[in-house]
Every structure is written in C-alpha cells, then in structure tokens.
Amino acid sequence: MNTELEVIVPSNDEKNIATVTHLGGTVFSFLPALIVWILKKDDSAYLSDQAKEALNFQITVLLAYIAAGVLSWILIGLLFFPIIWIVNIVFCIIAAIATSKGETYRYPLCLRLIN
Numbered sequence: 001m002n003t004e005l006e007v008i009v010p011s012n013d014e015k016n017i018a019t020v021t022h023l024g025g026t027v028f029s030f031l032p033a034l035i036v037w038i039l040k041k042d043d044s045a046y047l048s049d050q051a052k053e054a055l056n057f058q059i060t061v062l063l064a065y066i067a068a069g070v071l072s073w074i075l076i077g078l079l080f081f082p083i084i085w086i087v088n089i090v091f092c093i094i095a096a097i098a099t100s101k102g103e104t105y106r107y108p109l110c111l112r113l114i115n
Contacts, residue, residue, distance in 0.1 A: 010046040010102050018050040018099035026092045030058035037114075050099055052114050057095075057107040059114075061088050 010018070017036060024032030037051035064084045071077030091107055098105040 010044070014044050014046050015100055015102050017047055019096045021047075021051055021054050022092050022095040022099060022105070025054055025058045025061075026089050029062060030055055033058055046104070049104060050095075053105065053107060053110075054092075054095065056112055056114055057091065057110045060107075060109070060111045063111070 017040070021032050021036045033051050033054035036047060037055055040047040040051065042048075061084060064080070068077040068080035068084060071080065087109075095105040095107065
C-alpha cells in the first residue's frame with residue numbers, strides 16, 4: 001500500500017492560467033476563478049485546486065465587503081473597506097507568485113466553502 005502523497009506537477013500553461021486566475025480576482029472578484037473552475041475542473045487537478053482556492057478566497061472577500069457595508073451604517077465599516085481591498089491585492093499577488101512557480105497556494109483567513 002502506497003502511503004505517499006501524490007505530487008501534482010503543473011505544465012507551464014497550467015501555471016499561467018492559475019496565475020491569471022489569482023490575479024483576476026483583484027479586478028473581477030470571483031468571476032475568473034469560477035470560470036476557470038467550471039471549465040478546467042475535470043481536465044487538470046492543479047487548476048481545479050487553485051481555482052477552488054481562489055474562488056473560496058474571493059467569496060470570503062465578498063462576504064467581508066458585505067459585512068463592512070452593513071457596519072458602515074455605524075461608520076466603523078468605512079475603515080474596513082480599504083483594509084479589505086489591500087488584503088485582497090496583497091494575498092492575490094502572493095498567490096500569483098506562488099502559482100507562477102508551480103506551487104499550490106492556500107490563502108490564510110479563508111472560508112473553505114467549495115471543496
């Protein structure tokens with residue numbers, strides 16, 4: 001019985017698509033990740049994994065924006081909008097750098113809604 005974990009070695013095209021998927025979240029929210037996941041989930045384990053990760057993070061960011069919007073009625077939420085925006089940009093760039101090297105990336109502070 002083989003107990004070793006299977007290592008996913010992505011091709012250059014898969015690395016590029018994963019990188020664009022993570023970076024696309026900074027501008028287009030969850031749409032790039034959703035499109036890549038729907039189109040590639042059966043073709044590539046690496047792309048499926050990274051698209052799900054990006055999709056989960058962008059859904060988490062969207063929920064954070066909704067919470068900040070609700071809290072903006074008492075003015076504290078106005079402070080959260082720029083913080084959420086910066087966190088989204090920074091983590092998406094870190095994810096893009098990791099996937100451009102062929103690594104798998106896991107976002108911190110992310111709800112894992114899609115498995």
